[in-house]
Amino acid sequence: MSLDGPALAPAPERENWRHFAAKAMGNRSFVIGGLITAIVAAMALGSYGWTPHDVTDLDVASRLKKPSNLFWFGTDHFGRDIFSMIMVGARNSIAVALIAVGIGVVIGVPLGTLAAARRGAVDEVLMRFNDLVFAFPALLSAVMITAIFGPGAVNAIIAIGIFNIPVFARVARGAALAIWPREFIMAAQVAGKGMIRITIEHILPNIANILLVQATIQFSLGILAEAGLSYVGLGTQPPWPSWGRMLFEAQTMMSFAPHMAIFPGLAIVITVLGLNLLGDGLRDVLDPRLRRER
């Protein structure tokens, strides 16, 4: 008789998916957040194929134009179309935040689950080191890293990514610790499965929900961090537009060209809001125990 297999580890089946979808569609945060995120993602993807104007094309003669039919969000001080820049900037924000979250997941989750599986000294060492990294204000340290290794999108990704590691390690460890004492894990141990196999086959599927929610939140923080780094000139470099740098460039011109600040500012706010709503919604849908009383 075999003790492993999906019968013991509760895994979603077709019925569950339908149930999940129905629940998700009924959750306002999830729907609105998902919609906003989808629109931003579509803008970013769309910018590969088409933008109203070329963002690397400087047309100084038509600089500082107010929003119009030709330039939907107006133009900046070099005559670049702000709508096109926001489209391409979305691509840049998403790419940076996504890869940074990826770094956090790929390194942080194995560390966290390892700590939970081994306990003892390994746990202690990993988690104290974790606390150490966590204790630094993330954005400040990101500024330090980019200041040392030079500004640019790649260094921004690494800087933001490093500070995602402890977040995921901690979340993964906490969630895994709650799973380890469960009966189906004991059954797997009795069946002779090793620690790594149990982690991959039983722990990870059961903590994936929590990680997904955390990833959404880290994603929105990543977008904010990228905007912050670009604002101080350490993020993506010209000619590629970045929302943060657009804000920086707008700041001395706010009195006579407010559209230069308003649109990139709105883009950041709306995107972060959308991701946070999506994260909230996901949490409610995936983990009813965490649902807030309404």
Add this chain to the structure above:
Amino acid sequence: MRFVNVRSAALATAISLGLAATALTGAALAASHARTDIIFGLVLEPPHLDPTASAAAAIDEVVYANVFEGLTRINRNGAVKPALAESWEVSEDGKTYTFKLRTGVKFHDGADFTADDVKFSLDRARAEDSVNAQKGLFKAIEAVEVVDDATVRVTLSSPAGNFLFNMGWGDAIIVDPASAESNQSNPVGTGPFKFSNWAKGSAIELVRNEGYWGDAVALTKATFRIIPDPAAAVAALLAEDVDAFANVPSPEAIPQFQADPRFTVVVGSTEGETILSINNKQPPFDDVRVRRAIAHAIDRQAIIDGAMFGLGTPIGTHFAPHHPAYEDLIDTYPRDLDKARALLAEAGHADGFKATLRLPPPSYARRGGEIIAASLREIGIELEIIPVEWAQWLEQAFRGKDYDLTMVSHTEPQDIGIYANPDYYFQYDSKPFQDTIAELNVTVDAEARYELMRKAQRIITEDAVNGYLFQLAKAGVWNAKLRGLWENSPVQANDLTEVHWAE
């Protein structure tokens, strides 16, 4: 001297206020309710405060004419005036200058100023191991002799037409041997202001030197506050946290100040030739065809409009357009992308190439650089933009010559001679040019000098040594009650000696 790009309204205001000020000065000072301090905005923090040991303009912007003085000084109109030398005589052959020094002058630490200090300062500046950033100023000097305590005789190896002007530069100030080494952190000069305090990263304070040899200055205290961020500079002016900016770092804010009666706005000229510096020894830029292609691709008007909001005069060579010897060479390389591409192809770069463009912090560079990168992209040159801080720029590009292209404003007056130095960071090495400058240095006749200056301008433009962009305008904004600030910048200085507050 004339104004460049003058907004006539601002000029009229400035002149009428200036006239009113002259009439009111006596009365205002008598009433003496006016402020006697000034808070002056600085965009760049000086690396230290010794003008004899660095090329950084920010040093002179604090100490020139305020803390340190030379034998001569350059006044607000660019004219040479006596300073520590009361008068001078030039020998028939133009090779011997006898300076009659002022007596009773004391350094801020109480030491007497004597002829020995002059000899020390000039010998130190021209010494083999001198760290002076403008050693060329002293090149003509053969010997400095102390005749008596109040007389110095300087012998030149050959006549130098610009000698008295050169002695007025910040790099040629007179220092006391006892304090020369510590001037970087504690400058001790003979000027009307004494150094008081430097809160690094924040402000430099000067106080009035009560024992000054000349006319007492009206201000008792001057604070130079360092505000590197353009938006913060504008905000500080609007909030009246600072009283004056000699050159507001964000030209886009000028209309706002012009509309505000609390401020005087004067758009004047500077000696700042803003150029795209090219590393002439770095392939592929060692090929004149590549440099000419760049010159053809540059769009000066787009840079002036896009980066400077229209403030600035296009230049075609390394010379100030308000100077009588200026040669208009703007049309040597008209914007012509096809020609630029053809030149690149001829040089073997038909598919273009990649290079880097290092941009120091001022907005003319950061913004102008983006426009240049866009222009060069059109002819296939992909520039990677690398923003650098000033310290990094001085270290890597200026001293280390480790750069492809960079953008900077050369604010020294009549500094075309820098092209004669093959070790200067352009690494331009041209015998005909060096000969022209050598001849210029020994020519005294004004007309002949102008002709040589024009020839020098033609040579560097012909060789397209750098991309010549525009003459930096000086968009001065200060409190409407302030009088006596410089309208133009014939030298890099914020001379406070004539500054006072109207009632």
